[in-house]
Structures are given as structure tokens and as C-alpha cells.
Amino acid sequence: MTSLELHDIRAASDTRAAASAGNKANEETPASEIESIEYVSGYKLVLLLISLSTFFFLVMLDMSIITTAVPQITSDFQRLQDIGWYHGAYQLASATLQPLTGTVYSRISAKWVFLGFFGVFELGSLLCGVAQSSTMFIVGRAVAGLGSSGIQNGALTILSSAVPLLKRPVYMGFLIAFGQISIILGPLIGGAFTQYVTWRWCFYINLPLGGLAGLFLAVIHVPDATVKPQISLAVLRQVIPRLDLIGFSIFAPGAIMFLLALQFGSSEYPWNSPTIIGLFCGAGAAIALFLLWERRQGDDAMIPFSMVRIRVVWVSAIQYASLMTSTMLGGQFFPIYFQSVKGVGATMSGVYMLPSILSGLVFVVLSGVLTTRFGYYLPWAVVAGLCTAIASGLISTWGPETEIAEWIGYQVLFGVRGCGAQAAIIALQSNLPPAQSALGIAFLIFCQNLFTAVFAVVGNTIFTQTLLKEISRLAPSVNPAGALAAGGSAEAVRALVPAGSPELANVLLAFSNSFDAACYVLAAAASLSFVMAWGMGWVDVRKKVPEKGTEKGDV
Template sequence: MEKAAEAQTPRLSVSKPDGNTTSSTVSMQEKEEGGDWAPRGEGESESAPDGEKDRGNEEPSASSSTDNIAAENIETGDYVSGYKLGLLLFSVTTFFFLLMLDMSIISTAIPQITSDFHSLQDIGWYTGAYQLTSATLQPLTGRVYTRVSAKWIFLFFFFIFEVGSLICAVAQSSTMFIIGRAVAGLGSSGLQNGALTVIAGAVPMEKRPVYMSLMMAFGQMGLITGPLIGGVFTQYVTWRWCFYINLPLGGLAGLFLSFLHVPDQTAKPRVTFKLLRNIIPDLDLVGFAIFAPAAIMFLLALQFGSSEYPWNSSTVIGLFVGAGVAFPIFLYWEYREGDKAMIPFSMVRKRVVWVSAMQFTGLMTSVFVGAQFLPIYFQSVKGVGPTLSGVYMLPNIISGVLFIILSGALITRLGYYLPWAVVAAAGTTVAAGLISTWSPNTSTGEWIGYQIIYGFRGCGIQVGLVALQYALPPAQSALGTAFLIFCQNFSAAVFSVVGNTIFTQTLLKEIVRLAPSVNPQAALAAGGSAEAVRALVPPGSPELAGVIQAFATAFDTVCYMLIACAALSFVASFGMGWVDVRKKKQPGKGDV
């Protein structure tokens, strides 16, 4: 009888550094309470079908106890429902909306800010400082979320974001404003992935797609309506309200969140100073110390090359070389650290992780860059003001939000997410191709219709996140989300500069060809407002049509980059696996 009982008791093997293994008994009750995830033997996840892949096949470190390993990989099941879930969703959605709004609202305010501070030379830093700090800190925040309660870490980053917004709102100089943007970027690094982590802990897997889609739909509204809201504030009140708005709305959401019960996806100890001291060795601060300079040098090279220095200058080349040297050192260190790394290779090398990152990054890059340049087309080419250019983007906004909500609801009901990723990428690729044909004479029906097709991107925005939530163990869920958001933010920072370079170089060439009397540098200094573009030539000048066509051609050239990004997302979508998220995961072959 004892042998029979022992045979029915599963064993959890823990690999030691020397290659030996020790076994520890895990009761059937623990396995059942752990839900649909169970540890898998080494190497078996690669041979299992996509739909049956284990959420976590990483090897635990030898220093960890098997009890801790099991606890980290089992969801608590402490979900929220009813009005409490409604308040929680309101809070994190408000944060998400404000975060996306903050990224784009500044676009229509920058001309007035540079006029007030007499700081046209600093224009690149108004967005660059935010992106620099946000992208650099992003991977470390994912590590923090795996060790500390999501609620208090989220509120901490929210406080930093609010401080940065306040500094921007009351700034008395360009330098003070740039510092405020950098501080806000530090706060934002833990908010976007934090909001998704909070939702993952609050609702079960089968309900996450619809709630994540609702949150991301409002986020997209913030991203795309930002130029409209910023234009209204700048034109009728003051640009400072672009940042003041974060204080009352964020404060209300923060107040609700501070009093709500926010469950964690896995059990975490109560936040104490002793806990914070104990987790510091687990945060891979050495990896962060190597990664941060590499990321900063690379982004600074892009920033300097696009604004202050020639691309072939020693400053830009030196920064690129420095980043190129530091990055391989970072990769070696992360490989050496294993699962304790800031970005564990055991996680990133899983196909669903890097494929989801490609799908999400390609799609979101087309969204970010599109939101940046669509207002330029409507203002510089169509000749409307900041407010009306935002109104002209309503077909894009409304269709995108509807497709996000629709796809989230249908993924929850039908289960499969891969078709929505394919439809989103295909629709965005086609729409970007159609938008690249826009000219000064494009009809109203055409630019409305093409924007509606562009809204198909909403079908796939949450797909990468849903795929990672299903594929990774709860212990790596926050790390996977942070990695995905980092890829998005880093690519947005890079491709915003690339898009701006494509636009300016094309504009310089086209101005010389189509309006020879206009100084190309004056065309760049004019910006994208309707009045400034039309003031480049005397009233009634026959060269006005050439100037407008030059801006239209420059916009169309940027759209070619959007086509490439969306096409990358389309190709990557097919590697995400045919998975039904409605089903409870069953132990795969070889699981115990």
C-alpha cells in the first residue's frame, strides 16, 4: 500500500547547477489547487502542440525551495467581481487613458511651448526625454512586479508620473519642462505594464481578453484624441492644461485604487521595509546598470542625429558605438544570470514570447507613428486647424475603439486569438497602403473610408498580451508583460525618429523640386500648421500648390514605413499558435 501511494504521488524535480536533480513530493491536492498549470520536464514544451504548451517550463534555481517554486507558478484565484471590479477597472482604465493621452497630447502644444520658452532647439527633447526614461526603466519594473504587490508598486509609479506632470504644468523654463517630462517618463515605465498586471490578477484567464480590450480601447482613445484635446487647450485656454488634466483625473483614480482590494496573480508577502531590502538582490541591478547606458546611448544617438548633430558626426557615431559595445555585454550577463535575469532568456526564447513581441511591436508602431503624422497631413495639406484636424481623425478613433471591444468580446466567447491578430495586421497593412495615396485632392469620402479600414488594427492590439498571459506561468506574467511593453515603447521611440527623418529628408528634396523659390530650411522651421505652411510663399503665388504637394509626398513616404511595420506584424501573427483560451490548460505529455 505504501508503494502504491508513493507511485501515485507526483514528484517535482529541481535541477542543480552540477546537473544532478533532487525530487520533492507535491501532493495531488496542491496540483489540483494549482489550476491548469503544472511543472514540465526540461525540453518537453518545445515538442508539445502550441495549444497544449506549458505556461512555464523554466527551471527553478537551486537555491529556491520547491514550495516557493510551486507557489510562484500557481495563481491565487483571488479574483474580484461586482462593483469592486467595476471600480478597479475604472481606476486602471483611467490611468491607462491618461498615460496614452500624455504621449500624444503634447504634439499640438509643442509649437506654442517653444514660442513661450524661445526654445525651438529643444523641441526634440520634449518627447525624447519622456521616451528615454520610460524605455530605459521598463524592463526593471517587470522584475519589481514579480516580487512586490502590484497595487503599491502601481501607486508608487503613479505618484512619480503625477509629480512629473505637475513640474511640466508649472514649468518656467525649457530646462524645467524637460526635467518634468523625464520624471513623467520614469513614472510611466511602471504604469502601462502595471495596469495590465493588475487586470491579470483581478480576473480569470478566460475573462481577461474582454477586460484588457476595454482598457486598451480607452487607451487608444487617449492616444488618438490627444492632438485634438491638446489643440483645444492650446488654442482656447493654455498648453499647461495638457498636464494639469493628469492631476484631478489621476488623483480620483488613485484614491479609488488605494482603498480597493487588488489581488495579485501569485501570492506575495506584505510590503515592508524588510521585504524591500530582501528583494534588492533579486532585481538584477547589475543587468540594469549595463542595460541603462546602452539604451540611453542608443536613444541619444537617434535624438542628436535627428536634431542637433549630423548623422556622421563624431558625437552620434560615438554614441552608436558605445551602445553597440554595451549591448552584447548585457546579453552575456543576462544569459549568465538565467531565470534571475531582468529579461530571462528562458522566457524570451519561447516562440510565443518573441513572436508576440514582434506582432505587438509592429502593430503598435504603426499606431504611434500614424497618430503623430495624420494631424500633420490634415493641417499642412488640407489646411485645417489643430481642433478640426482632431475631428477629421474621428473615423480612425471610433472604428479602432469598436474593433478593440468587439475582438475582446469575441476572443472571450470563441476562444481563439490568432485570427484576430491576422485580421488586424492585414487590415492595417492595406489601410496604410491606401493612406499612402493621399494627395491634396483626396476626397472626403476617401480619407474617411481609409481611416475606417485603418481601425482594423484594434482587432489585434490586445492579442499579444492575451497570448503571453496564457503561455507564461503566473510567476513570469509580469515579466512577459513588461518585456512586451518595453519592445513597444523602445520601437516607438526609434521609429518616431526614423519617421521624422524620412519626412524631413523627403520634404527637403520635394521643396527644391516643386517650389524652388522656397528655402528648404525655412520649410522645416515652419512646422506643420496650416498658417505656417501657407506663409512660406506670398499670397496667390503659383508655387503654393508645389509646397502643399511637397508636404503631401513627405507624408506618403512615412506611410511606406507604416506598411512595413504592419506587414511584420502580419507575418509574426501566424507564429502565435492556434490556442483556445477558454479551455483549462491540461498537463502535457511528460507533465507531473
């Protein structure tokens, strides 16, 4: 990042800081000194880490726990046609509000904004748990999505204000590790609740755990990276007009139309239908208008161009988004292989994924410790992208006869992705001033949500289209549409042909080939992450934090 670009960012920060008397003091203090005013330490830091890890775990869990509960939910409500909206409503609500959350966090005390978002998420979870109809359930999912939009970036923003930059890789490693665990364990927990209790506990679980974590956070003093005024009606009257609500009102319809096009195009309408084409055209027009408005707003924009145009910002966002896309798609397709091809149940498929889970956690924590020790984050981002791309390519060779040593070894290599899970966050925090750190993280999470939505549709389309083709070629007696309707469970796949049929081997091969084709999407996303990692900057984070910023007793 050039000195001129850094000057532009700090100038934008100073403009925002002038909105209140409290922020005026911030304007007169260098960014490095602002960041070193106070940090959380000792038992308070332990409680803060427990609280934020719980929040992070619950929100990431909510994205995956529903997958194994949906069949029973559709049966209870007798609305199989609504299945797409059970995921889509959450995704739409979260993605459309995401960019605005960074502006809110940059102007109001992060802790209370975060608790507000989590309160909305808890309300959505409660509505889902008590839902008496499919419509009520979809509304609950949308409300939960609105709340989730500010939780991931909020947790990272709070943690970055609470600990010195040099120590953040370790603590963020633990935070991200909890998120990785929840993504993978979600289907197992959801299946257990659905089978042994009720699917409603997939959402009830958020209430007691979230309430306890919220209590911990509420009683802990968490410093903000910049001085912000106390929340009051007068402050809100000042802040709300500066939130670029016009930009949000232009962006939200465009994002909704784009995601609806992806949702409908992958399930309900042909891609060349007037509905899908119209949605894409409407989204393109809205986004073009949004970009023009944001350029006009300058540094007061919801997504300031002065920040996004800096190489380390957009490169880090793409690196992080594409790496996380590989992780989430792996969690989506690996169970399909183990259940449909290898013939194990839902619980056992999770056990078979332990090599990927455990190695990923080890590399997340290890990279955090070594980044703190040696100071450089770029090597870990490069290694993560390279190894994940290679592993995805190797995994795409899995077949019905793949030996246990192969699928364990390839998953361990796939777990090296953990090395780069926090590199982008550290890159932004070490290159942006504290006043724009929340905006940068919000942009990062927004790109992650957008990439995941797009690549998930691409991966699902490749999988389904390949399956239709392979079933017709390898098992002509099986109805291709019936193979799709059967789903991916071991019992349903094997019920496609009579017991003892020699054609079963070809059915399993068709599912295996379809899985292999979907893995190309993982490899493509990981390769993009590898390329982008080289532009993240060779920065030693040890030189960014004055020694006076740390307190005795820091954990």
C-alpha cells in the first residue's frame, strides 16, 4: 500500500471522526496510538474469547445444521416445494444487509451493535423453533439471516480491538477453528436432534448458549479501536443520516435479484427462461446504479472506493472468500460421497471427515502461533491455496474402490487450508487504520457470502447435470430424474436398483463421477485463492504494534 493511499484512508477516517466531540479526540491521535490505548487481559480476555467463540460457533452452525433436518421439516409442513427457501431466505437476508454492517460498526460501539445483531439472530431462531407453518419458518430464517449479517465481522472487529495486532493471529485462529468445527459438525448435530429429539432443537440450541455468551460479553468492558460516543437518541440522529441508506436501498434489490436468479435457475426455472434473464438484467442495472452512487458519495459511501481500490483490500477479500468457498463446498459434497458411494450413514460420514476436520483445526492454530512468532502472514496464505488446490485435484480422483489410506491422506492435505483462514483478516488489520477496520472486515465477509452463494450454485449444477448424464450412460434402466429425487443417502441410492442387481456398481460409479466433477469447483476456488495470496503484501505484523500497547497478564 502506497503512502498516498494510506493518506487517503486516514483522511476518510478523520472526516468520519469529526462527527462528534468524542471522535475529535480520535482525530488528533495517530492510528497506532489509538490502537494501543487499552487491551483486554487476564480472565476478562478468557471470558471474551469464550463468548465470541460461542457466537461464532452458533452462527456458522446455523448454516449447516439445517441440511439433515430439512427432509423432516418439509414432511411436517407438507411443503416440499419450499425447500429452496429454507436456505435461500437466510442467505438473501444476510447478503443484502452485510455491506451496511461495516458502516454501523465504524460509527457506534462495536459491542452493543454486535449484541443487537445477535438479538435479532436469536429472535429468528426462536421463530424457527416454534414455527407452525412453512411460511412462519421461512420468515424466521429471514430474520435469523438479518441478524447473522453482522455477527462474523462483528466478532472479528471486537477481537481486533481487544488484543494487540501481534497476538491476533493466535486468538483469531481459535475463533475461526470453532467456525470450521461447526460447519462440519452441523449435519451430524442436526441429524441427531431430528432423529432422537425434534428438529426444532436445531434452533432452540441457539437460545441458552447464545444467552449465556451474551451475558458474558455484556459485563465485559471491550474497548473500541477508535473513540466513539455513547449510544443515545442524539447520537443515533447524527449517525443514521450518515449510514448511506440510499446506497443500501439501491444495493439490496440488486443483490436480492441476483441471488434469486441463482436460486431459481438452479432449481425451478431453466437458465435461459425470461424470469432468470430478467432477474440477472435487473440485478446488473441495480448494481451499476449502486456503483455510480457509491462513487458520488466518496468516503461517506457504504463501501468506500478509497478503501476497496487498495490492492491489499480487494486481493485479501478474494483470497479469503475463495478459500472459505473451498471449505464450505467440501463440507457440502464430502458427505454425499461417503454416504452415496461408500454406503455409510449420516453419523459415520461425519466420522470419515475427521481427517479433514482435525487437520484443518491444527493448521489454523499452528499458522496463528507461527504468524505471531515470525510476523508474516503471506506465506501461510500461499501454502493454504496451493495445498488445497492440489488436495482438491487428488480428491476428484476418488471412486467406489478408493482405499481408506487415500481418502484419509488427501483429506489431511485438504486440511492445510487452515493455514490461510485468517491471513486476510490480519492483512487488512495491519494495513488499514482502526477507523476502517470494521468496514474492511465487513467487505471481506460480504465477498465470502457472495462467492459461496455463486460457487455453491455452480457446484450443485455441475453435480446434478453430471449425474443425469452419467446415470443415463452407465445405468440406463434407472430414471435420471428419480436418481436426483432419491437424494444422496446410502439407502436411497441403493434402492434405485433391485437388491443384488449388477447395475448397482454402475449407479455408484455415476454418483462418484458426479462428485469428482463437483470437486473441480473446489480446485478452481482454491487455485484462485493461491493466485490472490501473492498480492497480500509482505508485512511483518510485529512492527505494527507499539510495546506499550500490551498489558501484563495478557493471555
